[in-house]
Amino acid sequence: MFSFLQELKEGLLISFRAIRANKMRSVLTTLGIFIGIISVTLMGTAIEGLDRKFEESISKIGADVLYVQKFPWFMGQEFWTLRNRRNIAVKDADAIERQSIYADAVAPQMGTRRSVKYKGKIVEGVQVIGTTDQYIALGGLDLSNGRFFSAMESDGGRPVVVLGTDVANELFPFEDPLGKTVKVGNYTFRVVGVLDKQGSFLGLVSLDNQVILPIERFEKLFGGTRRRYVTVAVKAPTVELVPETKEEIRGIMRKQRRLAPAEEDDFAINQQEAFKQVFDSIGAVIAGVGLFITGLSLFVGGIGIMNIMFVSVTERTREIGVRKAIGAPSRTILMQFLIEAAFLCLLGGLIGVAIAFPLSLIIDTVLPTAMPLSIVGIALLVSVLVGVISGFLPAYRASRMNPVDALRYE
């Protein structure tokens, strides 16, 4: 029995010779494939990059942190009804802290925008966050210098502040900011720490252009919950215990707000999961549409291959006749042309990947991704597959040829 490996070797040899004999034609044919592969791999890379960028961003929210807020994160027209809800108050945070068994840390937060000044230097529009010492226990936040404010400073509403890295760099380009006095709005605070660089959230909001100070002080100086939305961040002990923690907090909040059993919640408990769900569904649509459109170009490339394989089969009718006359079974002829088509496409795929790789480095400057190896592998696999599929019809026609007619073909 004529073994498969020998068949493969002979097939590769034949296709190699055929391609070498028709260099121009082969290159033009593979053009379709490699353009297809370039667009598909680049699209894949971009999608992958988008995914990673998103993961990076939402990791800052913390998978194990719940956010008790007036509004859910994703809403549409409901806003107009939900805006009538009672605001979340700082005392709700106190209640959660007192009553919750699960919560590891509870940190109420409110924010505003103020300029921050130091000796004639000024940073405008800084995000000012008022919170408690537990804020740091929520995780995801590191200090590059100094410390976060203590429980005593927090409860006592001391005038201390932790600077975001951008603010610190602007105000103190040459000095150590620790112990210095800055003005947040019109009020004086002493710097006790500087946050590590955090980047931005979804590429939109800088997380480094902020200052954090005790909420007690914040309320006194910038106004309290009457005018501002409060977020209560609650850290669950583990990601697995998030659902239980969420239920418990829901109970505490309902009690706190004296809701009757039939009444609906008049608050929202948000979590990272919600972001993920929304992104995943949007991401799936983007990926689907993107890959479909770029896949079309690969499809056109495949048709080009099919076309040229038909030409190749017709041109080599006599050769097929000879091979059959001296004993090549149909299966071998089929294999030979399939291998040739696959080989042609693989060539296109390799060229495509070779071109797409440097291009992906350009995408890399915008999105955090180099072309993943898996995409390279998939691209090559897909190109071989395209070859086999588009080569099948011509190859089948070749294999079914009658040797007598094929030998007589001029």
Added chain:
Amino acid sequence: MASLISIRNIKKTYEMGDTAVHALDGVTIDIEKNEYVAIMGPSGSGKSTLMNILGCLDTPTSGIYEFKGVNVSDMNDNELAKIRNKEIGFVFQTFNLLARSDALHNVELPLIYGGASSSERRERAKEAMERVGLGDRMHHKPNELSGGQRQRVAIARALVTHPSIILADEPTGNLDTKTGDEIMQLFEVLHEEGNTIILVTHEEYIAEHANRIIRVRDGLIERDERVRSRKRLLTNPKVTA
């Protein structure tokens, strides 16, 4: 003992539009081992159809074809391919070598389909090339060879599997007289060495090399005769070729 080839009342009918053309209309032949048979006839006589059936390239519409006692009339394409590979060596008028492969690879081809190991293939292909006197042309491409040399490569390809019959279709048709004679000498040598040769031709002087001439006309055998005094090109073929 059964004949090497035995065909009984073979018919082959082609449908040409609404009329049936009887290319062969009941042909019966026996061919023994080590015969040198020429099949003759004008074009349209059915000799090509007869050759295609003898060469297992085509199957008859009716009748029985036994090759070495095995009925091949009803075999499927792949079974026929196997018979062609093992038992029949083809030599064509237009040589039909693969243009992109060198001579040696062309000769190896039947062995590739026969499943021989690559070292055995090489060995036997070289041997066959030596046998047709082209030991020094193994790595030439067909377009680097003369017509006579190409036909020798084709003959080497036919010989390499040690087939039961060599089937040559107008083997000298594309060659000048001198080169044609050289090829006929080679067939003579091969016959002397015990090969069975079937030669299809329409030229009387080529047919005269055989020791039996079958004349076909209008799909029937017109005459089947033994040749008493064959034309010999060699006095002692074994020395010269």
